[in-house]
Amino acid sequence: MATKELLTDVQSLQGTIKVPGDKSISHRAVMFGAIAQGKTTIEGFLPGEDCLSTISCFRKMGVEIHQDGNYVEVISGGIDNLIEPREVLDVGNSGTTIRLLLGILASRPFHAVLVGDDSIAKRPMGRVTKPLSEMGARIDGRGNGMFTPISIRGGNTVGIHYHSPVASAQVKSSILLAGLFSKGITTVTEPALSRDHTERMLGAFGAKVHRDGLSVSVEGGQSLAGTHIQVPGDISSAAFFLVAGAIVPNSRITLENVGINPTRAGILTVLENMGAELTVSNQRELNGEPVADLTISTSSLKGTEIYGDLIPTLIDEIPIIALLATQAEGKTVIRNAEELKVKETNRIDTVVTELRKMGAEIEPTNDGMIIYGKKPLHGATVNSYGDHRIGMMLAIAALLSKTETVLERSEAIAVSYPNFFDHLQLLCK
Numbered sequence: 001m002a003t004k005e006l007l008t009d010v011q012s013l014q015g016t017i018k019v020p021g022d023k024s025i026s027h028r029a030v031m032f033g034a035i036a037q038g039k040t041t042i043e044g045f046l047p048g049e050d051c052l053s054t055i056s057c058f059r060k061m062g063v064e065i066h067q068d069g070n071y072v073e074v075i076s077g078g079i080d081n082l083i084e085p086r087e088v089l090d091v092g093n094s095g096t097t098i099r100l101l102l103g104i105l106a107s108r109p110f111h112a113v114l115v116g117d118d119s120i121a122k123r124p125m126g127r128v129t130k131p132l133s134e135m136g137a138r139i140d141g142r143g144n145g146m147f148t149p150i151s152i153r154g155g156n157t158v159g160i161h162y163h164s165p166v167a168s169a170q171v172k173s174s175i176l177l178a179g180l181f182s183k184g185i186t187t188v189t190e191p192a193l194s195r196d197h198t199e200r201m202l203g204a205f206g207a208k209v210h211r212d213g214l215s216v217s218v219e220g221g222q223s224l225a226g227t228h229i230q231v232p233g234d235i236s237s238a239a240f241f242l243v244a245g246a247i248v249p250n251s252r253i254t255l256e257n258v259g260i261n262p263t264r265a266g267i268l269t270v271l272e273n274m275g276a277e278l279t280v281s282n283q284r285e286l287n288g289e290p291v292a293d294l295t296i297s298t299s300s301l302k303g304t305e306i307y308g309d310l311i312p313t314l315i316d317e318i319p320i321i322a323l324l325a326t327q328a329e330g331k332t333v334i335r336n337a338e339e340l341k342v343k344e345t346n347r348i349d350t351v352v353t354e355l356r357k358m359g360a361e362i363e364p365t366n367d368g369m370i371i372y373g374k375k376p377l378h379g380a381t382v383n384s385y386g387d388h389r390i391g392m393m394l395a396i397a398a399l400l401s402k403t404e405t406v407l408e409r410s411e412a413i414a415v416s417y418p419n420f421f422d423h424l425q426l427l428c429k
């Protein structure tokens with residue numbers, strides 16, 4: 001486990017960077033390529049540990065995958081060519097990998113065992129194993145199929161109409177992926193719109209997906225065809241530099257080619273509501289995904305309230321938004337975000353504990369947190385607890401500290417942003 005001395009007392013951030021490829025889209029491009037007939041080429045792939053776990057799982061099921069940095073080729077004979085893995089499928093730290101993979105395996109007439117790291121072992125899998133079992137997959141696991149290790153023997157699944165209790169793209173995608181190869185129609189209705197990359201990308205692979213308000217349906221018996229996918233930059237990675245640019249004095253940063261899909265771009269709404277100096281330019285589309293360049297400058301910020309349908313559109317950005325709020329005038333209240341408790345860590349606890357060590361005034365609530373702003377931050381020894389987003393948030397917080405700040409378990413950052421510290425160094429003037 002690595003410990004890193006963080007950059008502190010930074011006077012200015014200046015420059016232009018391209019953040020790495022979107023993690024959600026990179027996972028899906030590999031997975032859909034692996035179950036499509038023919039060759040899929042992926043440009044702008046994120047070579048972070050989570051997406052590499054996805055590649056490794058599909059290789060163990062006989063799919064030919066060549067990866068060189070951010071370029072990937074997936075060659076497959078289609079979903080029927082997946083073979084029963086001889087080894088355990090290890091998803092590492094990746095919730096997206098295990099939940100979407102279970103959806104794909106639900107229709108496969110073979111056995112597989114899925115495991116992950118200590119964090120994955122604590123995350124709830126019942127949210128997908130229950131509906132997939134209802135569709136006919138035979139699933140077992142620790143705690144009656146609620147936690148890893150999980151074993152699955154799929155085949156002969158039938159479509160369901162599932163009313164998901166949570167707005168989760170992992171749940172929605174898992175069931176839809178099972179539905180594509182099941183009998184009849186599968187529909188998922190969610191309480192609020194979660195990220196819709198699956199729906200958008202399935203279209204590019206030739207599948208038919210029907211949306212009606214908060215419901216999305218697929219018909220069984222479809223086949224996918226290999227295609228070319230260009231992955232936009234990850235707004236969840238860009239978020240760290242958007243906040244850095246807004247809170248570090250004398251700063252101006254441009255982030256090029258960032259995905260701004262409205263189901264992901266809630267942080268832009270929050271930045272605007274808080275009064276940030278943000279411009280969105282050069283808007284265009286990449287594979288049905290909206291993309292833009294984002295420029296942020298040092299801003300005079302005010303507190304805000306974040307709740308309701310906005311939450312799923314910024315769920316992974318809440319740790320860095322909490323830091324943003326420590327530098328705003330007045331109070332920021334985050335509600336309806338109980339999903340934070342089941343991420344890589346309980347992100348309500350880890351955000352509050354670690355930011356308090358640096359002098360922030362922040363209180364946990366049952367479903368979010370309350371942050372009292374305009375608090376100077378000071379140095380401390382802080383910990384990512386193995387959570388990449390907590391680690392990066394703390395590295396941005398340290399920029400404001402006048403004294404030494406040390407990050408324990410800094411290696412976690414490679415899960416989603418392997419060159420994060422290089423980019424940070426590049427921008428520091």
Ligand SMILES: O=C(O)C1=C[C@@H](OP(=O)(O)O)[C@@H](O)[C@H](O)C1
Pocket residue numbers: 023024025096167168169170171173194195315316339
């Ligand atoms: O589908 C995806 O790619 C993701 C969905 C979200 O999780 P939930 O589906 O659990 O909300 C998000 O937090 C995760 O980082 C990636």
Ligand SMILES: C=C(OP(=O)(O)O)C(=O)O
Pocket residue numbers: 023050093094095096097316343344389416
């Ligand atoms: C929650 C996250 O990812 P996953 O669920 O795929 O582990 C994340 O990247 O913040």
